[in-house]
Amino acid sequence: GAVVSQHPSRVICKSGTSVKIECRSLDFQATTMFWYRQFPKQSLMLMATSNEGSKATYEQGVEKDKFLINHASLTLSTLTVASAHPEDSSFYICSAPDVTGENEKLFFGSGTQLSVL
Amino acid sequence: GDSVTQMEGPVTLSEEAFLTINCTYTATGYPSLFWYVQYPGEGLQLLLKATKADDKGSNKGFEATYRKETTSFHLEKGSVQVSDSAVYFCAPPRGTGFQKLVFGTGTRLLVSP
Numbered sequence: 001g002a003v004v005s006q007h008p009s010r011v012i013c014k015s016g017t018s019v020k021i022e023c024r025s026l027d028f029q030a031t032t033m034f035w036y037r038q039f040p041k042q043s044l045m046l047m048a049t050s051n052e053g054s055k056a057t058y059e060q061g062v063e064k065d066k067f068l069i070n071h072a073s074l075t076l077s078t079l080t081v082a083s084a085h086p087e088d089s090s091f092y093i094c095s096a097p098d099v100t101g102e103n104e105k106l107f108f109g110s111g112t113q114l115s116v117l
Numbered sequence: 118g119d120s121v122t123q124m125e126g127p128v129t130l131s132e133e134a135f136l137t138i139n140c141t142y143t144a145t146g147y148p149s150l151f152w153y154v155q156y157p158g159e160g161l162q163l164l165l166k167a168t169k170a171d172d173k174g175s176n177k178g179f180e181a182t183y184r185k186e187t188t189s190f191h192l193e194k195g196s197v198q199v200s201d202s203a204v205y206f207c208a209p210p211r212g213t214g215f216q217k218l219v220f221g222t223g224t225r226l227l228v229s230p
Contacts, residue, residue: 003160004160006160009158032216034216034217036220038220038223041125041222042222043120043121043219043220043221043222043223044206044218044220044223045220046211046217046218046219049217093160093161095161095216095218097215097216104215105163106163106215106216106218107160107162108153108155108160108161108162109160110158110159110160111155111160
């Protein structure tokens with residue numbers, strides 16, 4: 001069945017570095033993908049909607065200059081955490097809807113645990 | 118805004134025990150309600166859904182009934198297995214579609230033999 005692949009699964013970096021997270025739809029095309037993050041003991045919160053060929057739509061309170069989203073193809077969206085700081089340490093997860101079949105489905109990546117030292 | 122409240126975990130049970138994970142939400146008028154599950158090392162996947170009030174979703178022995186009057190969508194299973202150990206998320210949609218979701222905190226279930 002359809003799968004969404006997210007890499008890396010875990011990253012540890014120094015403060016001030018940029019981190020790129022990739023989200024790929026493996027056997028379907030996704031014009032839209034979604035990025036969530038989850039802080040410990042909190043809910044998964046929608047950060048932004050990634051739109052193929054156009055600018056991402058960010059949720060209120062999410063810094064677009066900090067969380068750079070690029071959706072350059074129909075199967076790939078990337079989230080770059082620019083100049084990461086310890087407060088950016090979180091669990092990030094992407095999702096992509098497959099709307100090509102009769103039954104529309106939503107697929108998730110396995111998530112990325114970011115730790116900024 | 119919309120929010121979801123799930124019972125905190127971890128929930129630790131012995132195999133064949135009865136499971137209930139409570140979920141309540143603040144908004145009314147959801148077209149559908151969902152439970153997602155994340156097994157270790159995997160992405161979230163849809164466990165079950167209910168598409169209207171009083172509708173019961175079921176899958177793999179799990180059930181949840183869309184209770185509009187109590188704004189609840191509690192997850193139940195009569196006899197859990199070790200393989201059910203995972204994190205469970207109650208997730209109503211944002212708006213009328215199914216693509217954007219409002220998540221609870223997730224409840225980790227640990228089932229021991």
